[in-house]
Amino acid sequence: MALTLPATFAFSQSSLQAYANCPRRFWLAYVEQLPWPSQETKPFDAYEEQMRLGSRFHQAVRRAETGFDPELLAATLDYPLDEWFAAYTRHRPDDLPTQFVASEQVLSIPFGNENGRYRLAARYDLIAAERANEPENEQARAVIIDWKTTSRPTRRARLQEQLQTVVYPFVLVEASESLPWGPIDPAQVEMRYWFTAAPDESVIFPYSADLHAANRTRLQGLLAEMLAGSVQADFPKVPDTEQSRQHLCAYCVYRSRCDRGIDAGDLADVDDADFFVVDLEESLEFTLDTVEALAF
Numbered sequence: 001m002a003l004t005l006p007a008t009f010a011f012s013q014s015s016l017q018a019y020a021n022c023p024r025r026f027w028l029a030y031v032e033q034l035p036w037p038s039q040e041t042k043p044f045d046a047y048e049e050q051m052r053l054g055s056r057f058h059q060a061v062r063r064a065e066t067g068f069d070p071e072l073l074a075a076t077l078d079y080p081l082d083e084w085f086a087a088y089t090r091h092r093p094d095d096l097p098t099q100f101v102a103s104e105q106v107l108s109i110p111f112g113n114e115n116g117r118y119r120l121a122a123r124y125d126l127i128a129a130e131r132a133n134e135p136e137n138e139q140a141r142a143v144i145i146d147w148k149t150t151s152r153p154t155r156r157a158r159l160q161e162q163l164q165t166v167v168y169p170f171v172l173v174e175a176s177e178s179l180p181w182g183p184i185d186p187a188q189v190e191m192r193y194w195f196t197a198a199p200d201e202s203v204i205f206p207y208s209a210d211l212h213a214a215n216r217t218r219l220q221g222l223l224a225e226m227l228a229g230s231v232q233a234d235f236p237k238v239p240d241t242e243q244s245r246q247h248l249c250a251y252c253v254y255r256s257r258c259d260r261g262i263d264a265g266d267l268a269d270v271d272d273a274d275f276f277v278v279d280l281e282e283s284l285e286f287t288l289d290t291v292e293a294l295a296f
C-alpha cells in the first residue's frame with residue numbers, strides 16, 4: 001500500500017520541510033489535514049500581528065513591483081511598515097535583470113514516482129529574469145528574491161538547510177523551458193534572501209549544475225520516502241529529545257496531541273520567526289483544484 005493524497009495535491013517547500021523536520025507533522029498537517037489544536041507561539045497576538053505585517057509588506061512590495069508609485073504606496077503605511085518599505089525602496093537590489101520581472105508567481109513541475117504522480121509547486125516573491133541571446137546578454141539569467149520581515153536576519157547556515165533554498169531554484173530551472181526567458185543553465189540562477197532587518201545584507205545562494213543534480217536526488221529521495229508510507233505509524237514523531245522539544249514541538253500546533261508539552265514556545269526566542277511555523281491555510285493552498293491552472 002502507498003500513501004494516498006488528493007490527486008490535485010502539490011508538494012511545496014512547506015510540506016517537504018514539515019516532513020524533513022518531523023514526519024508525523026507532515027502526516028497530521030497534510031495527510032489528515034487536522035485543524036490546529038494549540039497555539040504555535042506565545043504571545044499569540046504578537047504572532048498574529050507579525051504575520052499580518054508580513055503579509056501587508058509583501059502586498060506593498062508586490063504593488064511597487066507591478067508599477068504602482070512607491071511614494072503613493074509609502075504614504076499609506078504606518079510604523080513599522082513605513083520603515084520596512086523605505087528600506088525596500090532604498091535597498092532593492094540594483095543589479096537585477098529587468099527584462100522579465102514577476103511578483104508572486106507560482107510555478108509547478110511534475111513530481112512523482114511509480115507510487116503517485118504529483119506536482120511540486122513554489123510561490124515566488126519575485127523572479128527577475130532575462131532571455132538568452134539578447135544584445136549584451138549571452139545566456140538566460142534569473143534571480144529569485146524572497147522578502148523576509150523577521151525581526152532579525154536568518155543565519156546563512158540555517159537558510160542553506162531549508163528546503164526553500166532547494167525547491168525554489170530547482171523548480172525554476174525545471175520550469176524555465178516553458179517560461180518567457182526560456183531554458184536556463186542552473187549556473188545562471190541565484191537565490192537571494194532579503195531582510196527588512198538588514199536590507200543591505202542579502203544572503204545570496206548561487207546555483208549550479210552540481211547543486212541541481214544533488215537537489216534532484218534529495219527531492220526524489222524525500223518523495224520516495226513519503227510515498228512509501230501509508231499509515232500514521234509510517235510517519236514517526238521526531239525523536240523525543242530536549243532539543244527537538246525546545247526547537248520543534250514547542251512551536252508545533254500538534255504538541256498536545258503528541259504529548260510533547262503544553263506551553264507554546266515564545267516568539268521572542270524563535271531564531272527565525274518562520275521557524276517551523278506553518279501557515280496551514282497557505283501550505284494547503286496547493287491542494288486546491290486551481291493547481292491545475294498553475295501547471296505549465
Ligand code: SF4
Nearest residue numbers: 022237249252255258
Ligand atoms: S509536536 Fe513534535 S512530534 Fe508532534 S508533530 Fe509536532 S514536531 Fe512532530
